[in-house]
Structures are given as structure tokens and as C-alpha cells.
Amino acid sequence: MIRFRPRSMLTLVATGYLLVAMPLMISIPVAYRSVGELTRQSQRLVADTASLVDLGASLGDQISALDRAARQYAILQDPEGLTVVENRIDTVETTLDALGLFPDAIPMTPLLTIRNTIRSLPQRLVGGMPAAKPALADLGNLDLHRREVIREINTYVDQEVRAVNEQADRARRQLALPTVALIPASIALAIIFTYLTVRPIRQFSLAIRRMGRGRLDQPVEVEGPVELVELGHQLDLMRQQLLAMEQEKDRFLQHMSHELKTPLASFVEGLSLLREGVTGEPTQQQREVLDILSVSADQLKRLIENLLKFHAWADATQTPEMEPIRLRALIDKVLMGHRLSARASQLKVLNETRDITIVGHIDSLQLAISNLVSNAIKYSPEAGEVIVRGDENEDAWWLSVEDSGPGVAVAERESIFQPFVQGSGSGRGPLAGSGIGLAVVATCMRRHGGIVHVDSSPNGGALFTLQAPKTL
Numbered sequence: 001m002i003r004f005r006p007r008s009m010l011t012l013v014a015t016g017y018l019l020v021a022m023p024l025m026i027s028i029p030v031a032y033r034s035v036g037e038l039t040r041q042s043q044r045l046v047a048d049t050a051s052l053v054d055l056g057a058s059l060g061d062q063i064s065a066l067d068r069a070a071r072q073y074a075i076l077q078d079p080e081g082l083t084v085v086e087n088r089i090d091t092v093e094t095t096l097d098a099l100g101l102f103p104d105a106i107p108m109t110p111l112l113t114i115r116n117t118i119r120s121l122p123q124r125l126v127g128g129m130p131a132a133k134p135a136l137a138d139l140g141n142l143d144l145h146r147r148e149v150i151r152e153i154n155t156y157v158d159q160e161v162r163a164v165n166e167q168a169d170r171a172r173r174q175l176a177l178p179t180v181a182l183i184p185a186s187i188a189l190a191i192i193f194t195y196l197t198v199r200p201i202r203q204f205s206l207a208i209r210r211m212g213r214g215r216l217d218q219p220v221e222v223e224g225p226v227e228l229v230e231l232g233h234q235l236d237l238m239r240q241q242l243l244a245m246e247q248e249k250d251r252f253l254q255h256m257s258h259e260l261k262t263p264l265a266s267f268v269e270g271l272s273l274l275r276e277g278v279t280g281e282p283t284q285q286q287r288e289v290l291d292i293l294s295v296s297a298d299q300l301k302r303l304i305e306n307l308l309k310f311h312a313w314a315d316a317t318q319t320p321e322m323e324p325i326r327l328r329a330l331i332d333k334v335l336m337g338h339r340l341s342a343r344a345s346q347l348k349v350l351n352e353t354r355d356i357t358i359v360g361h362i363d364s365l366q367l368a369i370s371n372l373v374s375n376a377i378k379y380s381p382e383a384g385e386v387i388v389r390g391d392e393n394e395d396a397w398w399l400s401v402e403d404s405g406p407g408v409a410v411a412e413r414e415s416i417f418q419p420f421v422q423g424s425g426s427g428r429g430p431l432a433g434s435g436i437g438l439a440v441v442a443t444c445m446r447r448h449g450g451i452v453h454v455d456s457s458p459n460g461g462a463l464f465t466l467q468a469p470k471t472l
Contacts, residue, residue, distance in 0.1 A: 037167065052099075052153045053153065059095050063092060063139075066089065073125055075128065075129060077128045085121065089118045089121065105153060105156035106156070110148045110152075114145050114146070117139065117142055291344075321361060325360055327358050328351065328354065328355045328390070330362065331390065335349055335373065342386070347377060352387060356390070356397065359471065364444045367444070371438065372401040373388065375403075380405045384404035387401075387402045388401050389402070401464045402459075404460070406461070407456050417442040419439040441466070452467075
């Protein structure tokens with residue numbers, strides 16, 4: 001298979017214009033030749049027709065003038081009258097000579113008859129009347145031959161007009177064929193060269209979209225002019241650098257997670273030993289301090305997990321493993337993990353989720369729902385209420401978490417789902433949030449083909465809603 005590979009963009013564009021214009025360049029000489037031939041034939045027809053019509057009319061007038069002169073001479077028999085007759089004969093013969101130049105238009109027989117008749121006329125008129133009557137009768141009969149000449153001229157003109165019309169039809173057909181072929185050929189060539197021009201641009205667009213989604217594992221391949229190929233190489237070098245930076249970030253996060261979790265695990269274990277009284281029964285004030293430290297340790301653990309999960313789910317190269325999930329059971333499991341923090345704030349947590357089955361990645365959904373419940377507990381006032389609801393409709397499932405806190409300002413409802421962005425409201429607890437939790441929720445829902453949004457609940461708090469299709 002032969003593939004057209006232009007060396008440069010200029011070559012591609014110039015070749016495209018040349019090939020698109022080539023049918024036109026071919027049809028123009030054909031049209032010029034056809035029109036030129038038709039013009040020449042029309043001009044010849046006009047000139048011949050004008051000459052023949054004039055000669056035919058002149059012949060009739062001249063024969064009439066000769067007839068009058070001959071009759072006058074036959075009666076008077078004067079020398080001047082004979083001279084006039086001879087002059088009239090010369091004039092008619094001149095016209096006959098001119099008509100003889102058109103053998104295709106006029107047959108020679110009537111011309112010869114007229115010529116022979118008028119040449120013998122002077123001798124036949126000598127002696128006057130009544131001897132000249134036969135000559136005058138023959139002269140009068142020449143009108144019949146003149147009419148035959150006129151009729152032949154008209155027939156010739158009609159034939160030539162038909163020939164010109166046929167030539168015009170042929171020229172029109174000759175021009176129609178290239179014209180009809182020119183349109184689809186030009187369109188086809190325009191489409192081909194548009195494709196050759198647009199294809200590398202589409203390859204760039206596809207590569208940039210892949211890079212924007214984090215798909216850095218696929219090389220950038222661009223086919224086309226050398227300028228665009230070189231630009232594709234530069235884009236691929238940038239991809240390789242981004243991939244190297246992404247891999248370096250992965251190594252950094254893995255290292256930091258290990259470095260953070262190891263002392264955190266020791267810290268949590270030490271708190272557990274202290275609460276169990278290994279070093280002596282703690283006092284009430286000491287227990288309060290230990291409780292605060294335990295809560296802070298749990299929050300720090302969740303922050304680390306959120307950071308790692310956000311990074312993992314933001315990586316579009318990873319394909320999540322989807323499985324059937326009993327939604328109500330998943331909510332019960334999440335609420336069990338927040339039971340102590342809810343009890344400490346004297347919150348009433350309700351699970352009003354229907355027992356439905358959805359398809360998703362259980363770990364990421366559990367983390368996303370846990371983040372929403374944690375936020376609801378954090379921002380709800382003491383003795384408040386947190387309600388979790390879930391259900392399905394014809395083609396999607398949804399889950400909402402409603403709290404009785406201050407809610408989310410309208411101006412912040414889009415930005416709070418961005419990484420490291422926190423709302424202006426302040427929640428309870430010894431540690432401030434990192435702005436990762438809601439970003440993890442949004443990323444999780446995007447990977448499930450769904451959305452998350454926040455509104456105001458009927459009691460003035462925040463109402464976070466997750467929605468995703470039943471089938472992925």
C-alpha cells in the first residue's frame with residue numbers, strides 16, 4: 001500500500017491545491033478548444049449567409065434590370081441599348097462568378113443555365129420584334145432558375161444552422177462531462193487533503209486528552225509533515241518527563257506513607273496501653289487527654305488514607321474492580337466506625353437507606369461515604385442529627401448525607417470538591433481538615449461515572465448527594 005508522506009506542511013498544502021485545481025486545469029483547454037471551434041464555425045456561417053443572401057438578392061435585381069434593358073433594345077434596336085444590355089450581362093456574370101465560389105451551397109446547373117441564356121441574348125435580340133420574342137421568353141424564364149438558386153441558398157443556410165447547433169450541443173456535452181467529473185473529483189481531493197491535514201491535529205488532540213486524563217503510559221505518535229512530527233516528538237518528551245515526575249511522586253507518597261504510618265502505629269499502640277492502665281490506672285483528666293489523643297490519631301490516620309486514596313483514584317491508568325454491593329449493609333458498616341465520635345457529640349445518626357444492590361468499588365465507596373459522614377458529624381452541633389438515605393430509580397442509584405450544621409455557602413459549593421480547598425465553616429475537633437476528603441469523594445464518583453453535589457437541607461444544614469448509574 002502506497003502512503004503519501006509529505007516532507008513538509010508547505011508541500012502538503014501546495015500539493016493539495018495543485019491536485020484540487022488539476023481537473024479545472026484540464027477542463028479549461030478542452031472548453032477553450034470547443035468554444036473556439038464553435039466560434040469559428042459560427043463566424044463562417046454568418047459571413048457565408050450574409051454573402052449568399054446579398055448575392056441572391058442582387059441576382060434577382062440584376063436579372064430584372066437585364067430583362068427591362070433587353071425588351072427596350074428589342075423594340076428600339078439602338079446601339080446604346082445594346083451597350084446597356086451587354087453591361088447588364090457582365091454584371092449578372094460577375095454575380096454568377098461570386099455564387100460559383102459556394103459549390104457546397106448552390107448547384108452549378110441553374111447557374112450554367114442562366115449564364116448560357118444571357119450570353120446568347122445579344123445575338124438573339126438583333127432584328128427586333130417579333131424575332132426577339134423567343135429570347136425574351138427565355139430571359140423571363142430565368143426567374144425560375146433564380147428562385148431555385150434562392151431556394152438552395154436557404155437550404156444551405158438551414159443545414160449550416162443545424163450543423164452549428166449540433167456543434168454547440170457537442171461542445172456542451174464535452175464541457176458537461178468534465179464539469180460533472182470536476183465537482184466530485186474536487187470534493188474528493190479536498191476531503192483527502194483535509195484529512196491529511198486534520199489527522200495529525202487529531203492525533204495531537206488525542207494525545208493531549210490522554211495526558212490530561214493522566215494516561216502517560218502511551219507514547220505520542222504523530223504522522224504527517226516533518227514539522228508536525230517534530231512537534232509530536234517534543235510532546236512525547238514532555239510526556240516522558242511528566243511520567244518520570246509521576247513515578248517519582250508515587251515513590252515519594254509510598255515512602256512518606258510508610259514513614260508516617262510506622263510512628264503513627266507506635267503512637268496508637270502506646271495510647272492503647274496507657275488507656276488500659278499498663279503504667280497505672282489513669283485519672284479522669286488523663287483519660288480525657290488520652291481520648292483527645294486517640295481521636296486526633298484516628299483523624300491523622302484518615303488524613304493519610306485520604307491522601308493515598310486520592311492519589312490512587314486520581315490515577316486514571318488504574319482500572320477499579322467493580323462488584324455487587326449491598327448499599328444498606330455498607331452504610332451500617334460505615335456508621336459503626338463513627339459510632340464513638342457520634343456518641344461523644346450526642347448526635348443521632350439514622351440510616352434510612354433501602355436495601356438495594358449496586359455495582360461499584362467497595363473500598364473507594366466506603367471511604368467516600370465515610371468522609372461525608374465524618375464531615376456531617378464534625379459540623380453538626382451537639383445533640384444534632386445526621387441522616388443517611390439511599391435509593392434507586394430506573395437507571396441510577398443515589399445516596400445522601402444530611403446534617404444539621406451551618407451548611408455550605410453557595411459560593412463555595414463548587415470549589416470545596418477541589419483538592420486542598422476547605423469551606424469557610426469551622427467544625428468541632430482538635431485537628432483541622434486537609435481539604436482532601438471531599439476531593440476523594442468527587443474523584444470516587446467520577447470513576448463510577450457519577451457526580452456529587454451539595455445543597456441546603458430542609459433544616460438549614462448541608463445535604464451531600466451521590467448519584468451514579470446502575471451499570472458501568
